[in-house]
Amino acid sequence: MDFRRIENLPPYVFSIINGLKIEARRGGADVVDLGFGNPDIPSPAIAVEKLAEAARNSRNHRYSLSQGLPKLREAIAGYYKNNWDVDLDTELEITNTIGSKEGFSHLMWVLLDRGDAAIVPSPSYPIHIYGPLFAGADLRQVPMRFLANPNERDHFADDFMESLTTAYDVGWPKPRVLVISFPHNPTGATVDLPFMQRVVDFCREHEMIVVNDFAYADVGFDGHKPPSILQADGAKDCAVELYSMTKSFSMAGWRSAFLLGNAEVVQALVKLKSYLDYGMFQPVQIAATVTINEAPDFPKEVCATYESRCDTLIEGLGRIGWDIPKPGGSMFVWAPIPEPYADMDSVEFCSLIVRDADVALSPGVGFGPGGEGFVRFALIENEKRIQQAIRNLRRGLPKLG
Numbered sequence: 001m002d003f004r005r006i007e008n009l010p011p012y013v014f015s016i017i018n019g020l021k022i023e024a025r026r027g028g029a030d031v032v033d034l035g036f037g038n039p040d041i042p043s044p045a046i047a048v049e050k051l052a053e054a055a056r057n058s059r060n061h062r063y064s065l066s067q068g069l070p071k072l073r074e075a076i077a078g079y080y081k082n083n084w085d086v087d088l089d090t091e092l093e094i095t096n097t098i099g100s101k102e103g104f105s106h107l108m109w110v111l112l113d114r115g116d117a118a119i120v121p122s123p124s125y126p127i128h129i130y131g132p133l134f135a136g137a138d139l140r141q142v143p144m145r146f147l148a149n150p151n152e153r154d155h156f157a158d159d160f161m162e163s164l165t166t167a168y169d170v171g172w173p174k175p176r177v178l179v180i181s182f183p184h185n186p187t188g189a190t191v192d193l194p195f196m197q198r199v200v201d202f203c204r205e206h207e208m209i210v211v212n213d214f215a216y217a218d219v220g221f222d223g224h225k226p227p228s229i230l231q232a233d234g235a236k237d238c239a240v241e242l243y244s245m246t247k248s249f250s251m252a253g254w255r256s257a258f259l260l261g262n263a264e265v266v267q268a269l270v271k272l273k274s275y276l277d278y279g280m281f282q283p284v285q286i287a288a289t290v291t292i293n294e295a296p297d298f299p300k301e302v303c304a305t306y307e308s309r310c311d312t313l314i315e316g317l318g319r320i321g322w323d324i325p326k327p328g329g330s331m332f333v334w335a336p337i338p339e340p341y342a343d344m345d346s347v348e349f350c351s352l353i354v355r356d357a358d359v360a361l362s363p364g365v366g367f368g369p370g371g372e373g374f375v376r377f378a379l380i381e382n383e384k385r386i387q388q389a390i391r392n393l394r395r396g397l398p399k400l401g
Contacts, residue, residue, distance in 0.1 A: 061282075066270065107211065230261055240266065242260075
């Protein structure tokens with residue numbers, strides 16, 4: 001049988017490491033899993049309490065609104081105003097999505113079709129690469145240079161904009177969409193507001209839509225506050241942003257996210273989604289509304305937890321001879337395969353680590369061809385488990401140090 005949308009998908013390399021992890025655990029090994037980015041921090045207590053309360057009310061068991069309850073849209077608009085001084089029209093410039101992954105995928109259906117093209121950084125979160133391809137579009141990938149030093153941010157911005165210009169100028173058709181995500185998954189790279197302004201200016205000039213996946217909006221390290229692209233002058237002419245409660249409020253399984261920004265694009269997604277779903281379970285929307293309004297500082301606690309884990313990991317790896325610069329944000333650490341093992345590709349290296357060190361990581365190639373030669377650590381274990389992982393890596397990688 002011909003399954004046209006999935007026949008050309010490459011093997012999901014993460015499943016290779018996951019299979020080795022499961023096999024090792026069945027054999028009695030205590031594998032420290034720093035691979036899949038599944039948050040372990042409990043959701044806010046107020047969210048759980050409000051969900052239970054709302055779920056007991058049978059009136060909330062019926063179909064809801066695909067765009068999201070008005071109170072929920074008001075809550076996220078207030079959050080954006082308080083955190084980024086961005087004003088949003090709750091009727092025209094905000095829609096609820098069932099997680100940012102769903103929102104992004106369907107947004108690509110709205111913006112792209114066969115014969116269109118999109119520009120996406122490489123490496124990138126996989127759906128950023130495959131979302132445009134599922135929509136039938138051509139893909140232009142621009143390199144995300146590894147930031148060996150956070151002070152190189154200006155050089156990174158210049159390099160990225162030069163690559164962006166080249167990707168636009170070379171080839172046909174001219175791209176209609178640019179996909180970015182800062183803080184970036186998997187590299188942890190961060191940018192400042194002048195960078196976002198350059199992106200907006202470029203997209204306005206070239207009549208492109210820029211989509212910023214703002215999944216790690218509240219997870220910036222060393223006091224860095226990640227900017228929203230909607231803060232840039234003229235952003236609403238060409239930009240939309242996906243904000244998720246998954247990482248900021250540690251509500252991964254709740255699938256509560258939003259598309260915000262350019263009214264025409266947001267309303268196009270609203271129209272499509274009206275044919276596809278009836279919105280999230282209403283008690284989840286009610287709980288999300290209360291959480292945003294009454295626990296607005298919870299993301300700061302989440303950020304502090306991830307930064308503490310990041311520092312523990314970076315310091316520990318340095319002690320065993322694997323020196324990695326601290327990322328600017330996110331819940332990941334992006335690391336080049338250490339020189340003594342550089343003859344291995346990322347899947348081989350991660351397989352070795354599972355077998356010999358009882359540590360699971362994500363192979364860089366799973367984030368696109370630009371990720372080969374790297375691995376990704378997910379900060380989803382506490383400091384004690386991370387220290388255990390360091391001891392295991394010291395044992396399993398004898399060529400280090």
